[in-house]
Amino acid sequence: MTSTDASLRRFLHGLPGVDQVGVEQRAAGLGTRSIKTSAKDFAIDLAIGMVDLTTLEGSDTPGKVRALAAKAMRPDPADPTCPPVAAVCVYPDMVPFVKEALSRSGGSSGVRIASVATAFPSGRAARDVKLADVEDAVDAGADEIDMVIDRGAFLSGRYLQVYEEIVAVRQACGSAHLKVIFETGELQTYDNVRRASWLAMLAGGHFIKTSTGKVQPAATLPVTLVMLEAVRDFRDVTGQMVGVKPAGGIRSSKDAIKYLVTVNEIAGPDWLHPDWFRFGASTLLNDLLMQRTKMTTGRYSGPDYFTLD
């Protein structure tokens, strides 16, 4: 199936089409569930534990990255019961600073180091350069690699090229986990999202991820729903579980809880774990912390009481 471009295309285009109106209505419907009191407590702590705390700016400095790592380990310094986030996500050259900051606490926090690679965010570079980028990040100590697919090749139908690139990157990752970013904002249709999901899963990605956060629209609930259907169906067929990571544009606790509801309803409760579902976000964490503080103190909190990054 994955030996030639033609057979790969036959398979991907043989996948059932996505009913656009249906998926959008289903997502909107799932977004109306009311999650309150103890269920909300559970959801907020789960969501905090699923956050990939991200900074991907040209202006990132070692100091900012260290501060982010400190926040990742103790998101709410005033409350020791607040769980740490899943990972810190940075550019490859910032990985050593994260590693240093995390190891200073004895490395017992469980916070992992994620690094984007493969000429993020555009992915427009020669394969050698992309692989060197990946190796660089892994050597520096990244536990997880977030790669971008070649959207140009994907959209022009050169699926085998995309497939082989993911396979090559997966090899370069070694023991590090691989997340495959589709940049769904550039894929135009839900059918393409479904095809990209299957392509990445066949190529061995551990996670499939919606967006880089640099292109609008970034993660949306319907797109994530289509990807969750894909990982569910993939497990039914192969027995292998693949994780999903929506990234970009998820800013409020309310949104995060909508995603968790969707995970539970579409993929199933097995995916309600930081090993299988992540949020790529930066501002989301503060809103989750504010909601958490509201739940514990009974009064509304404000952004003045949490760090900006």
Place this chain on the structure above:
Amino acid sequence: MSRIDVRKTYKLYIGGAFPRSESGRSYVVNDAKGKFLANASHASRKDARDAVKAARAAFGGWSRRTAYNRGQVVYRIAEVLEDRRDQFEAELRTAEGVTATRARTYVDASIDRLVWYAGWADKLAQVTGGANPVAGPYFNHTAPEPSGVVAVVAPDGPLLGLVSVIAPVIVTGNTTVVIASEPHPLTSITLAEVMATSDVPGGVVNILTGPQAEIAPWLASHMDVNGLDLTGVGDAELARNLEIAAADNLKRVRRPGVEELLAPPALDRMTRFQEAKTVWHPMGT
């Protein structure tokens, strides 16, 4: 053939828009004779939270405007109010059952008060700030700055009460969340329509209608609110509890005694919700 009534739905005013209450609730408002007048939105604590969020978002832009410009905007509210005075006079007569003369007096006083506060916008700093004499070779200047988001419980006087508490708070650069008078909420929403069409940026003034005993505690304890004006709280026990709740993040609280609305105002409504910033600067030769 008789024409079908076009009934108005009174909603809230949050972030420059007129949303219904998130809770979907409403309550009945009667006129002075006890007859049904309209339904008003019954705001919930989440509406209060949304209003604070809108006020906080608007604070940066509003407080950075020049004092002169803020004065112009407040004056513009007076202009638009003047244009719609017939509507307000009619509303006051229906809601409160006052005479035409009395209603005109209140509308006049409201417009005059807006103009009075508008004038203060670029003059207050000269009165409350200044150059302080210090024992050293330094210039030492104090300038007033707005506190931030101020929650206001408006008194019952439908138009004048509302204008008297909103204008002084916003003219100095604060943004505000107002709980309108519970028995007379409709005029506050009509005033919101005036605000929305008179260059007041969305979120600078947010108006909630509903029971103050339900909404005010959430604003008093809200950590992102910087000031609390208890003018309209009649219940001493409630006022006391609100003051206690406000102490958590050291809100500036104003709890006046009984005030005559028509009397000429003092400066304290403006000065209470200001912070003093003092700057030391070395003197040259």
